[in-house]
Amino acid sequence: MGSPTVTTSNPQTMAIIQKEMGLSDNRNSDCTSVYLGSQTESLVHDATIEPEQLAGEPSVFWYKIRACGRDAFSEFFGTMILILFGNGVVAQVLLSHGEKGNYQSISWGWGLGVMLGVYVSGQSGAHINPAVTFANCIYRGFPWRKFHIYVIAQLLGAMCGAAIVYGNYKSAIDLFEGGATIRTVPGYSSTATAGIFCTYPAEFMTKTGQFFSEFLASAILMFLIFALKDDGNLGAGPLTPLALFFVIFGIGACFGWETGYAINLARDFGPRLTSYMLGYGHEVWTAGNYYFWVPMVAPFLGCAFGGWLYDVFLYTGVESPVKTPWLGVKRLFYFNRQQRLNLDSSV
DSSP states (O other): OOOOOEEEEEEEHHHHHHHHTTTOOOOOOGGGSSSSHHHHOOOOOEOOHHHHHTTTTHHHHHHHHHHHHHHHHHHHHHHHHHHHHHHHHHHHHHHHTTTTOOOHHHHHHHHHHHHHHHHHTGHHHHHOOOHHHHHHHHSSOOOOOHHHHHHHHHHHHHHHHHHHHHHHHHHHHEEETSTTTOOBBBBBBBTTOGGGGGOOTTTOOHHHHHHHHHHHHHHHHHHHHHHOOTTTHHHHSGGHHHHHHHHHHHHHHHHHHTOOOOHHHHHHHHHHHHIIIIITTTTHHHHHHHGGHHHHHHHHHHHHHHHHHHHHTOOOOSSSSGGGGGTTTHHHHHOOHHHHHHHHOOO
């Protein structure tokens, strides 16, 4: 296989094209804290690009935008794919009255959504979950400056995915609910369809039970992600997306019944907000005794605990703050002289 050929006399244009093609050695290493194994380089054969075709053209402008926002685009589309498959399978099972699937189908669908979302968003590290991004900021040195960018992209991707699923199944929803203007929420109607988009707890669940269920599932998720990405352990390497498929399938099959295993703020809050805007009413916030905040908070605490648990007992790498004195707590209270000087100089 020959090397890619790109002809241009403009160094700036060449640098942009190299970055887009994946040919540059200057890749952003801090964006791959969770991602799979090897990354396949893009190849363009015998492409001759004249400078006059590129200079000042909109395509070059778009190259710059894409290079700048590629992480955000990656997380957006990865999360959107997650929701398309996840919400899509719930819609199919519910609206067909169980004729086109069952609870196991839902577990399979969400597992596929995560696996394919990870493949789509590999460039950014394939977080597709604010709690996973949060845990990587704490334990794997992922830049905090990117945290808000990732969260916003994930939320918008989830909202977009939910809107697409609604558009696809609108006619079936109208029939199931009993009219185009009727939109109801679980706990308020026997024909509720709001559960297609976000999670609602079983009626017997207490607030403590709701929180613990989401906390536990999130802790398991992060513990296993760190295990799969730990080359000092067995690790999964390039099979990480497939392994994550089974992780999500297992969590859904074993721990998903009580709350719907949101384990992801973007996955739950984004579609919940979309469903509210689509006319499901304020009940999307009040259902389950104001359950909506649980999937917003519990996954962050659960993933932080799961990551801490893995690093304390199994992780042998050196980059985790858990490997510092007092399991990392000392860093919160003490600075050495050089750290204090750096802090003073940055103020």
